[in-house]
Amino acid sequence: MSGKEKQFNILHISELAKLNLSSEEENLFGKQISEIISHFSSLQRIDTSTFESKYWEIQDNKIHPVEYLRDDKVQDSFSKEQVFQNAPSKENGFFKIKKILDR
Numbered sequence: 001m002s003g004k005e006k007q008f009n010i011l012h013i014s015e016l017a018k019l020n021l022s023s024e025e026e027n028l029f030g031k032q033i034s035e036i037i038s039h040f041s042s043l044q045r046i047d048t049s050t051f052e053s054k055y056w057e058i059q060d061n062k063i064h065p066v067e068y069l070r071d072d073k074v075q076d077s078f079s080k081e082q083v084f085q086n087a088p089s090k091e092n093g094f095f096k097i098k099k100i101l102d103r
Helices: 010-016 023-045 080-084
Strands: 056-059 062-065
Touching: 010 023
Parallel strands: none
Antiparallel strands: 056 062
């Protein structure tokens, strides 16, 4: 990451978060965010090519290793007619629903 990519527009971020920051807070938070991103960027230098991939699942609030994952294969599925047979409304191959958000 270049120096310009590491710089953050803390004013833009504070506006998005609806925060009113003083200039001291802008400087402090800008430095802190840059340090955090820099720290996480250092993880890219770790060579993980020798690690075996592991997958985990949570059951009964306990973490268990997954012994296998099913193969990701394309399989026959429902036809469009079957998918939309009980739909109250559809349009151009999509489910049509009532508007729920105003812009």
